[in-house]
Amino acid sequence: MPVVPVLALAQHCEFSERFDLPGPGRVIVNVGDAVTPFDVVGYVVQRGAVGAVNLARALRLPPRKVREHLLVREGQSVRAGEVLAQREGGLFSRRAVAPADGRVVAIGAGFAFLEEFPREVAVRGCLPGRVVDVYPGQGLVVAGQGALLQGAALLGASFSGLVRVVVPGPAVPLQPEHIDATCHGAVLVAGAGVHPDVLPRAAEFGVQGLILGSLRAGFLKQALPVPVVLTGGFGTQPMDEATFRALESVDGRTVYALPRAGRVLLVCPSTAASNVRAAEVEPLAQLEVGQLVRLVSGPRAGEVGTVAEPLASSGKVTVQCAGNRALAPALNCEIIWQLAAGTRS
Amino acid sequence: MQSQVESFVAIDWGHATVKAGLVDRVGDCHRFIAKGIAPNLAAVGNLREPAAPLVAAVRDLEGISGRRVLGIDGLPIVPESFGAGVDGLGCSLSALPPLRVAVAALREDASLRYALSALRCTPHKLIGQVSGKEVAAAAEAFARFAQKLRDEAPQVVLIVGGADAKPDRAVVAFVDAIAVAISLLRPQDRPLVLYAGPAPLRQAAIAAVAERTAVRTVDNPCPDGRKPNPGALRAELALLQLALAPGKGSALPTIREWCGQRLLPLPLALLNAYSRPGVSVLAVDVGSQVTALVHTGLGAHLVLQACGLGQGATGLLAAVGPARIRRWLTSGLGEDDIADWAANRGLRPWLACEDERSCELEFAFVREALGQVRAAAGLAWPEAGLEEGSLPKADVIVAGGAVFSSAHPAAAAALALLDGLQPVGICRLAVDWLGLASAFGALAQANPEAVRSALERDDITVLGTLVAPxxxxxxxxxxxxxxxxxxxxxxxxxxxxxxxxxxxxxxxxxxxxxxxxxxxxxxxxxxxxxxxxxxxxxxxxxxxxxxxxRPLPEAVAQPEAVRANLASLGG
Structure with a gap:
């Protein structure tokens, strides 16, 4: 049976993640701390700008003779204007000075390289939950529970807000009239965002983000005024029924949209415990008869059904969708790993 | 003496899918047995288990062939024992991260020009470039270059300059200055210095750099200042892309553990697969992110990045524009539909064509990808002396990539090949039907006869002979x-x-x-x-x-002409 990607749609599960700092730095949270994706959990060191001083030119000496006139050594901190090298010679005395505060990091070939002092940059973006482990200087492990849904793409920056499903069904596109002042601070869920006025209007009313089945790629020609999560892909396909129902189940709760593994994770934390761990979801699995799948490409993209029959020789499968069957390449299917509250299907 | 590899699994680690093909002796020759395939999720995002697609493809192969390849420890059973396992595994890799390169050239001369042409043949990211003049005259420019080295940590600093007949000692001082800039990086992050310059100065260049970082030398891409010779540099860069590919967070450590030395980047694997004495083969592979072109007669390769049908589709669309794609379409799809298709292929490059419209769109992108490599060949292979937009003559042209596999109609594939490459003269046309030619190429040294047998009997399908005046x-x-x-x-x-x-x-x-x-x-x-x-x-x-x-008139890229030509080929 063909191997295809798995889409995780868990209405309630336990999740955990090791979150590493992007470079050497320090972790500032402790075990037991509650964190959200927008909290600073650490700092990394960013090295300062580099400056080069051509000592040989300043002293009018061949590079190999510069070393004997140096007044500083590698690793030494200097102030702007401080003399780095000097050539005594009465009226013809010459010297090279530091252009800015910093540290001498390398000297050679007639040059001195100076580096401005480093600064710290804040690190955010871990999953919402509690810190369960800290690796000093490297990262932390966060664990939490709640709904966890995978989307196809995050266009724009991470966002969060209260989920608000503004359309009656997954095939209904988002229209400007769905957006009003009550949407301020919310994350809107709809089928497909094809109307050109939708995105500017959403930004105008302070919408934090949109979760849509699809969006025309043409919108990407300009920077999007609000971040958008696509659950299906680009085009005009509706949102698949399974994802729409899962989002309906978290209507009114806080959702965080975070980029992970080239995809997007939608996390709605809750305080209730769960006995199922999201880590159990394998990213790839073999298609099996009876499995719930969604079609992700072609004229029936966005439809959900069960695998009726695999046709091994052609690499295709027949999928029983609502009322009729679809024949699709196996690679155009995604297995839906669905978890209703408290149970696994 | 190393024992002969009688049975093997050939793996293709691509940007869209991972394929694993099993070959074993059947009667008196070696035959292809079965193929497993899995979407390469690791090529679109970081997976917790980056080798998961590799394992899934081999598990799929096991399911289809009924032969156990992986043991209970998850490692391949090598050598074959009691019908389980294989004697060896090999892998061709097209889904390698681009080589991060900084270029330092003493002068803007022929050596630099041909070094850049060699660089164009390997997927790369140019971090920065500096000249001897900038280093000597403008400390700010040199500082900017040094900062780029420090912040973006290239894997290779390519230093070029000078002719072999008149070696200039200034090259050594220049190499010394670059080495000082490299010392801004932590020792473990320092790039390899690749010196492609006059032979008499190589020892001095090595001495200037060796204390600070690793250094390799390669033939001057233009030793006499006129005649180009970029072949050695081209091959070295392709090997470095594989050798320096980061292992952390990637499947490479697992692939290396499974395949040992039988690993090759895509273009070198293709050259291995198709090299035959006395026969020149022009092979093209239209992949998901890159399109590769190799010519066995010249021993030359070219890999164009952001030029493919998956992650490379949006780049290709941006390069050629939607109008050039649309001119090949008979189904009347609009520019928005084309942009949607390309963006979706970037999200899920493994997607297959499900209807005629989607197939036609795919072949339209193929034609333009082939046009791009045709146009690039002249610049990339200066030693061949090609006219602009032409390709070197070949006895056989082989097309590979999922779009040329058995899943697609042969007539449409042949027409796309003719429209895109515009071959001239008399040559045979063939397609890599199983999509495993490059994977077989990675094993060509292990058992050349077995690879040749599997390729020619089961993989390569000859479409016929082309006569194109x-x-x-x-x-x-x-x-x-x-x-x-x-x-x-x-x-x-x-x-x-x-x-x-x-x-x-x-x-x-x-x-x-x-x-x-x-x-x-x-x-x-x-x-x-x-x-x-x-x-x-x-x-x-x-x-x-x-x-x-030839060249093809613009009129062939009209819907009616495409329809008529496809009908002429029986499509």
Missing amino acids: MGQGRPGREALLVEGQSGQGARLSCAVTCGELVRIPLPGGSRMRATLRPRRPFDLGAGPGEPMEAELDGGLLGLLIDARG
Whole structure:
């Protein structure tokens, strides 16, 4: 049976993640701390700008003779204007000075390289939950529970807000009239965002983000005024029924949209415990008869059904969708790993 | 003595899918047995288990073939024992991260020009470039270069400059200055210095750098200041892309553990697969992110990044524009639909065509990707002395990539190949039907006979022989007269007019001796209007006589012309 990607749609599960700092730095949270994706959990060191001083030119000496006139050594901190090298010679005395505060990091070939002092940059973006482990200087492990849904793409920056499903069904596109002042601070869920006025209007009313089945790629020609999560892909396909129902189940709760593994994770934390761990979801699995799948490409993209029959020789499968069957390449299917509250299907 | 690899799994680690093909001895020869495939999720995002697609493809192969390849420890069973496992594994890699390179050139001379042409052949990211003049005159420019080295940590700093006949000692001082800039990086992050300069100065260059970082030397890409010789640098860069590919967070450590030394980047694997004494093969592989072109006669390769049907589709679309894609479409899709298709392929590059419209769109992108490599070949292979937009002559042209596999109609594939590459003269056309040619190439050293047998018996499918004269004529006038006799004695006489594409069925395995009489100004290689005798091989499609002219007139890229040409090929 063909191997295809798995889409995780868990209405309630336990999740955990090791979150590493992007470079050497320090972790500032402790075990037991509650964190959200927008909290600073650490700092990394960013090295300062580099400056080069051509000592040989300043002293009018061949590079190999510069070393004997140096007044500083590698690793030494200097102030702007401080003399780095000097050539005594009465009226013809010459010297090279530091252009800015910093540290001498390398000297050679007639040059001195100076580096401005480093600064710290804040690190955010871990999953919402509690810190369960800290690796000093490297990262932390966060664990939490709640709904966890995978989307196809995050266009724009991470966002969060209260989920608000503004359309009656997954095939209904988002229209400007769905957006009003009550949407301020919310994350809107709809089928497909094809109307050109939708995105500017959403930004105008302070919408934090949109979760849509699809969006025309043409919108990407300009920077999007609000971040958008696509659950299906680009085009005009509706949102698949399974994802729409899962989002309906978290209507009114806080959702965080975070980029992970080239995809997007939608996390709605809750305080209730769960006995199922999201880590159990394998990213790839073999298609099996009876499995719930969604079609992700072609004229029936966005439809959900069960695998009726695999046709091994052609690499295709027949999928029983609502009322009729679809024949699709196996690679155009995604297995839906669905978890209703408290149970696994 | 190393034992012969009788059974093997050939793996192709691509940007869209991971394929694993099993080959074993069947009777007195080696045959392809089965293929497993899995979407390469690791190529679109970081997976917790980056080797998961590799394992899934091999598990799929096990399910199809009924043969256990992986042991209970998850490692391949090597060598084959009691019908389980294989004697070896090999892997070709196209999904390698681009090589991060900084270039330092003493002067803007021929050496730099040809070094950059060699660099174009390997997927790379150019971090920065600095010249000797900038280093000497402008400390700010040198500081900017040094900061780029420090912040973006290139894997290779390529230093070029000078002619072998007149080695300039200034090169050594320049290398010394670059080495000082490199010392801004932590020792473990320092790049390899690749010195491609005059032979007499190599030892001095090594001495200037060796204390600070690793250094390698390679032939000067232009030793006499005129005649290009970028081959050695080109091959070195391709090998470095694999050797320096980061292992952390990638499947490479697992692939290395499974395959040992039998690992090659895509273009070198293709060269290995198709190299035959006395036969020049031009092989093209239209992948998901890159399109590769190799010529075995020249021993040259070229890999164009952001030029493919998956992650490379949006880059290709941006490079050529939607109008050039749309001109090949008969289904009337709009520019928005084309942009959606390309963006979706970036999200899920493993997607397959599910209807005619999607197939047609895919072949439109293929034509433009092939056009891009055709245009790039002249710059990338200066030693071949190619005219702009032309390709070196070859006896056989082989097309690979999922779009040329058995899942697609042969006529559409052949037409896309003709429209995109615009081959000239007489050559056989073939396709990599299983999509495993490069994977087999990674194992070519382990058992050349077995690889050749599996490739030629099961993988490569000959479409037929192409006769395509150079030149253009007035539509409706006779362009070429083909007269021949097949091995069975059947006689053929066929006059082809300008602008026509004609298919003459000739089954695979049969051969026809033919006299080809081009009319002036058409030229098959012997001169305008000069006749030629040739042996023409049959194939899945037969003989293809392309008298549409070279270069192809713009009119062939019209929906009606595409429809008519496809019908001529039986599609």
